[in-house]
Amino acid sequence: MKIMVAIKRVVDYAVKIRVKSDKSGVETQNVKMSMNPFCEIALEEALRIKESGLASEVVAVTMGMKQSVDTLRTGLAMGADRAIHVETSGQLYPLSVAKLLRALVELEKPGLLILGKQAIDDDCNQTGQMVAGLLNWPQGTFASKVVLDKEKQVVTVDREVDGGLETLCLDLPAVITTDLRLNQPRYATLPNIMKAKSKVIKKFTPQDLNVEIKSDIEEVQVTEPPKRKAGVIVSSVDELIDKLKNEARVI
Amino acid sequence: MLLSHQIKRKTRCFCPIREVIMSIMLRHILKRNSNSYIGRLASASASGRLFSWRRRRRTFCSEPQRESIQYDVVIVGAGPAGLSAAIRFKQLCRENDTDLSVCVVEKGAEVGAHIISGNVFEPRALDELIPQWRQEESPITVPVSSDKFLLLTKNHAFSLPCPFNNRGNYVISLSQLVRWMGVKAEELGVEIYPGFAASEILYDSNDTVVGIRTNDMGISKDGSKKENFQPGIELKGRVTLLAEGCRGSLSEKIMDKYNLREKGHAQHQTYALGIKEVWEIDERKHKPGAVIHTLGWPLDQKTYGGSFLYHMKDRQISIGFVVALNYQNPFLSPYEEFQKLKHHPAIKPLLEGGTVLQYGARTLNEGGFQSIPYPAFPGGAVIGCSAGFLNVPKIKGTHTAMKSGMLAAEASFGVLHKGSSMEKYWDALRSSWIWEELYRARNFRPAFEYGLIPGLAISALEHYIMKGRAALTLKHGKPDNEATNVAEFHCPIKYPKPDGVLSFDIPTSLHRSNTNHEHDQPAHLRLKDPKKPELVNLPVYAGPESRYCPARVYEYNPDETGQLKLQINAQNCLHCKACDIKDPKQNIQWTAPEGGGGPGYSIM
Numbered sequence: 001m002k003i004m005v006a007i008k009r010v011v012d013y014a015v016k017i018r019v020k021s022d023k024s025g026v027e028t029q030n031v032k033m034s035m036n037p038f039c040e041i042a043l044e045e046a047l048r049i050k051e052s053g054l055a056s057e058v059v060a061v062t063m064g065m066k067q068s069v070d071t072l073r074t075g076l077a078m079g080a081d082r083a084i085h086v087e088t089s090g091q092l093y094p095l096s097v098a099k100l101l102r103a104l105v106e107l108e109k110p111g112l113l114i115l116g117k118q119a120i121d122d123d124c125n126q127t128g129q130m131v132a133g134l135l136n137w138p139q140g141t142f143a144s145k146v147v148l149d150k151e152k153q154v155v156t157v158d159r160e161v162d163g164g165l166e167t168l169c170l171d172l173p174a175v176i177t178t179d180l181r182l183n184q185p186r187y188a189t190l191p192n193i194m195k196a197k198s199k200v201i202k203k204f205t206p207q208d209l210n211v212e213i214k215s216d217i218e219e220v221q222v223t224e225p226p227k228r229k230a231g232v233i234v235s236s237v238d239e240l241i242d243k244l245k246n247e248a249r250v251i
Numbered sequence: 252m253l254l255s256h257q258i259k260r261k262t263r264c265f266c267p268i269r270e271v272i273m274s275i276m277l278r279h280i281l282k283r284n285s286n287s288y289i290g291r292l293a294s295a296s297a298s299g300r301l302f303s304w305r306r307r308r309r310t311f312c313s314e315p316q317r318e319s320i321q322y323d324v325v326i327v328g329a330g331p332a333g334l335s336a337a338i339r340f341k342q343l344c345r346e347n348d349t350d351l352s353v354c355v356v357e358k359g360a361e362v363g364a365h366i367i368s369g370n371v372f373e374p375r376a377l378d379e380l381i382p383q384w385r386q387e388e389s390p391i392t393v394p395v396s397s398d399k400f401l402l403l404t405k406n407h408a409f410s411l412p413c414p415f416n417n418r419g420n421y422v423i424s425l426s427q428l429v430r431w432m433g434v435k436a437e438e439l440g441v442e443i444y445p446g447f448a449a450s451e452i453l454y455d456s457n458d459t460v461v462g463i464r465t466n467d468m469g470i471s472k473d474g475s476k477k478e479n480f481q482p483g484i485e486l487k488g489r490v491t492l493l494a495e496g497c498r499g500s501l502s503e504k505i506m507d508k509y510n511l512r513e514k515g516h517a518q519h520q521t522y523a524l525g526i527k528e529v530w531e532i533d534e535r536k537h538k539p540g541a542v543i544h545t546l547g548w549p550l551d552q553k554t555y556g557g558s559f560l561y562h563m564k565d566r567q568i569s570i571g572f573v574v575a576l577n578y579q580n581p582f583l584s585p586y587e588e589f590q591k592l593k594h595h596p597a598i599k600p601l602l603e604g605g606t607v608l609q610y611g612a613r614t615l616n617e618g619g620f621q622s623i624p625y626p627a628f629p630g631g632a633v634i635g636c637s638a639g640f641l642n643v644p645k646i647k648g649t650h651t652a653m654k655s656g657m658l659a660a661e662a663s664f665g666v667l668h669k670g671s672s673m674e675k676y677w678d679a680l681r682s683s684w685i686w687e688e689l690y691r692a693r694n695f696r697p698a699f700e701y702g703l704i705p706g707l708a709i710s711a712l713e714h715y716i717m718k719g720r721a722a723l724t725l726k727h728g729k730p731d732n733e734a735t736n737v738a739e740f741h742c743p744i745k746y747p748k749p750d751g752v753l754s755f756d757i758p759t760s761l762h763r764s765n766t767n768h769e770h771d772q773p774a775h776l777r778l779k780d781p782k783k784p785e786l787v788n789l790p791v792y793a794g795p796e797s798r799y800c801p802a803r804v805y806e807y808n809p810d811e812t813g814q815l816k817l818q819i820n821a822q823n824c825l826h827c828k829a830c831d832i833k834d835p836k837q838n839i840q841w842t843a844p845e846g847g848g849g850p851g852y853s854i855m
Binding site: 012014015016018021030031032034184185186187189190191193194 | 318320360361364427442444447465468469477478479481484486531606608762763765766767851853854
């Protein structure tokens with residue numbers, strides 16, 4: 001069984017981002033980029049399933065500009081067998097990514113598609129759900145535990161939901177999106193990074209996959225959130241009620 | 252392309268089960284075939300004479316298996332010196348129609364992440380290394396347009412004659428330049444691996460350096476292995492070059508081990524701490540290429556230091572403050588002095604309306620000519636600021652670091668290609684322009700041992716009249732850590748509260764350095780004696796580490812009994828090495844944390 005993992009190249013989580021002066025977006029020039037942390041967790045889970053003998057191959061895929069290849073190389077260094085890069089230009093929204101993923105799934109025919117629950121740059125939390133809908137596959141999102149049963153061809157997923165944990169049993173093929181507590185991703189070792197440099201990455205364009213990238217969303221403006229005002233220490237409950245009523249006007 | 256034979260596996264460790272099975276088999280063979288050839292073989296092996304794996308039983312089973320990868324040259328540090336050495340080496344390979352492998356390891360998450368400098372760049376070394384750099388879209392685009400030198404008092408600024416000659420120099424971001432150099436190096440076939448910290452030197456049986464070992468990754472705070480544990484890798488090189496920057500942890504160990512300072516008849520190294528911010532200011536106030544240096548306020552007459560302000564492009568300016576670490580007052584906080592400086596009437600108007608983009612700090616060498624150690628050791632050499640080639644009166648060290656890297660590359664190529672020795676590096680250094688330049692600059696910094704005004708006077712004499720031809724060479728004072736006075740001779744300094752517009756508190760600034768470390772790892776700042784901070788640093792020196800550290804790593808907090816205890820917030824560390832230098836009893840030892848951690852400079 002093949003497992004396909006979708007990964008995304010995003011601004012590194014430790015970087016302090018700032019908004020461009022023309023408010024058209026976040027400054028990404030000269031800023032450190034790395035693999036989305038949830039995608040790392042997804043790839044780690046795929047590698048663990050493969051190492052337990054339940055899968056034969058892990059394929060890492062990414063969509064984006066030329067530099068996205070760096071993230072694929074990290075994925076190969078972590079242990080993915082093959083990598084696919086769909087080269088696009090411009091902004092990619094979740095629906096377009098989902099359509100491209102559908103085309104790749106129809107090409108590669110994996111038994112499991114694992115993604116991170118959301119990307120830390122846009123926090124959309126949509127791609128996994130959309131691609132499951134397009135493929136008409138069952139989905140287990142916010143997974144904190146994944147157990148594959150190859151004989152019965154089902155996967156049991158523990159989901160982190162608002163009320164606690166929900167356990168679902170999904171028929172394969174299925175889509176899983178990973179949450180933080182699923183696993184601790186492995187480090188890419190130096191010898192693996194060296195070997196990954198020479199591995200071949202398959203390239204596609206959206207035209208090759210018969211997908212039209214168009215978007216119904218246009219980002220008009222990006223601004224910083226308003227600066228937090230200093231807090232005020234009140235001396236009594238009466239003063240608090242007075243302030244809430246007359247200054248903040250919330251009661 | 253890495254060939255499989257280059258990746259060698261270490262010998263297997265002794266396994267008791269294997270031993271037992273083998274001995275049972277041997278006894279069985281022996282019983283049935285005592286006189287035949289097989290029997291005699293079995294007998295020989297049973298007594299340990301035949302199978303050599305019996306002799307390997309001395310390795311400890313708990314040591315993880317380490318892979319070993321062989322290169323011709325291993326360089327620690329992808330900075331100006333390390334990359335210049337790598338590039339020059341590959342150029343020599345091409346010129347001589349040969350191909351030797353070069354590997355550069357870098358502890359930062361990417362090339363340039365740990366690079367921070369003023370920086371007014373003198374392209375002398377780059378002109379020699381990559382003569383066509385002007386046509387290659389380099390990040391060196393802003394020539395110096397004006398040069399001012401100010402003496403500050405609390406409320407005024409007096410223009411002094413400018414001693415610098417920056418014609419032909421450029422205002423750059425060194426982090427950007429190093430990134431560009433990294434791309435050039437990779438184009439020539441250099442293998443660069445960021446995110447891997449060299450933590451130990453490897454020696455052979457003759458005590459010759461044969462390479463380095465990278466850090467084990469995935470060890471938790473208590474020392475146990477986490478589920479993603481990865482043992483470090485051995486990178487073996489026929490030549491190993493250490494280019495770790497100022498106060499490199501491995502370089503210091505090597506210099507101690509081979510007595511390189513004595514061998515070079517050098518004094519101890521002296522240092523300064525530089526703290527820098529990059530601001531984006533109002534378009535109307537921005538003058539690309541403007542260079543300003545200041546002396547005097549807020550430092551007193553006995554403390555050497557000053558500030559710099561350089562206008563880069565895109566409305567960005569670099570503003571920073573450098574304090575020599577031989578200051579005496581243990582209550583001094585270089586960070587707070589920097590925040591005070593920004594409120595000076597000559598500086599404040601420039602910053603008003605601007606925003607801070609990045610913050611960082613790093614120590615730099617001030618020892619100059621008097622402190623250059625013998626840089627070559629069996630198996631390699633120390634290059635760049637790890638040895639110490641910064642020209643203090645010029646306030647430039649990049650060009651000399653790059654040139655030292657190039658000379659080391661030439662010597663290494665001689666070693667590998669022609670069988671010469673690394674001693675040639677020392678000879679090349681002494682006949683190069685680095686030596687001549689540092690010799691001429693040797694008396695400026697030591698002159699300030701006598702105070703600010705005598706220092707200025709002697710410097711003026713040196714610069715305008717003697718021009719380095721004086722017969723004597725002034726000596727440095729005490730080592731920086733010994734220069735700190737005990738706290739009872741000084742009063743605590745009351746620093747103003749940050750206003751959040753021009754001056755900031757350390758956590759806010761630290762956030763702008765993009766610094767981070769995996770929190771669940773052993774603290775990389777080691778105390779040789781864990782009791783010393785509470786027994787010596789705090790009562791005698793009032794805990795200076797809680798003041799000079801620009802990242803608030805060291806804090807004295809009261810515990811449950813109300814006693815002040817040292818808390819080390821290793822996760823904040825900016826890798827500046829100030830604590831390794833300034834700790835009065837040299838109790839704090841900076842070691843490399845897990846690779847990939849530390850600051851994330853991009854425009855510094």
